[in-house]
Amino acid sequence: MSDDSATPDRAGRRDALAEAAAELVLREGLGTMGLRGLARRVGTSDRMLIYYFGSKDALVTGVLARIGEKLSVLLQAYSAGPPVSPGAFLGQVLMLGRDPVVMPFMRVWTDVIARAAAGEAPYDMVAKKVVADWTAWIGTRLIPDPDRPCPPAALLSIVEGVTLLEMACPGSTTEAGPWLAEALLRADGRAG
Amino acid sequence: MSDDSATPDRAGRRDALAEAAAELVLREGLGTMGLRGLARRVGTSDRMLIYYFGSKDALVTGVLARIGEKLSVLLQAYSAGPPVSPGAFLGQVLMLGRDPVVMPFMRVWTDVIARAAAGEAPYDMVAKKVVADWTAWIGTRLIPDPDRPCPPAALLSIVEGVTLLEMACPGSTTEAGPWLAEALLRADGRAG
DNA sequence: GCGATAATGTAGCACTCGCTTCATGGAAGG
């Protein structure tokens, strides 16, 4: 009974490994996802990772799911305010993406989507869910505009594009983000 | 003398291989870039690819450079008109990116940038040049706006983001592109 | 024709990858 946390059972150990891997991926990116290297960094062996997760694909999926849960917790704090216009939302999210706590998540998600774009399994499946979750969340954060509804994918495209370009060529988008946010704000002004 | 084209020399053969590889990559994407698989598909051996290019990195760089040249030829046809506003430009480029001739190029460049974002050599170096070339070209296509100059990277971010999302989740951006172009057009209207 | 040089095939090296097999340790239960 009292062993529930003191002596974690199989599921507990699996969770602990997933947690350690998630933290590592958030810190160092998805490039770390080789079984041996990952195992060494989280203090176990490739043998054990397969033992607890069954396959590398299941491991990756599990770790990314865990990262998703962490992010959704973070985002709940930002989902408190009232819905806003697309321009205002973009400004908020681009600012949010520069928060050192949130930035690792943006980088990981963009990396996932990039690998999905290259057709790499199992990231293609994960990416579908990530995109669905993001668009759903964006949809809840936007003021509904019956005349000219903003497709959440439009804002997601911008965020992903800016993040991707910033990862590939650091510094190349420092002016782009604010300019885009302001441009959409101007469009907001003419929309109503 | 007459052998210049009939019996290609070393450089000629190298060029022919690069051309074949470029066509293949445009058709099937960068996933094809393993030495053995690539060699088989262009009718030679990995041994010969290394012989003519020296290393895989040099091969990749050469093939991508050739793809870049092909694209710049294509884009010259679209660079004839007068400079336009950011919104108009985005509309043109997003339309251009759906042209079946241009689309493979967009996908390859986005894939290159995505691999660069993941830190994969030699794509990181290539991506820097690609981004520089794109921003330079975009810069020449935009009406200069002294009040609120549009950073070319802003438009490039959108194009890359839309392309990436479309590659990862086909169909997810069908409404996003037009909406974004129109939003920037509205912003144009308020800019002058 | 002959020797040198360039072009190509064959085999293989050293490595990484995801994953498996075998063996061992060690704790729980009868």
Next chain:
DNA sequence: CCTTCCATGAAGCGAGTGCTACATTATCGC
């Protein structure tokens, strides 16, 4: 004490990677 089962380590398999060493053929200048 003995069995039984879970957790883990060590080694290795088969496939893949970029690349190389060696041998062979083809070609060209003499």
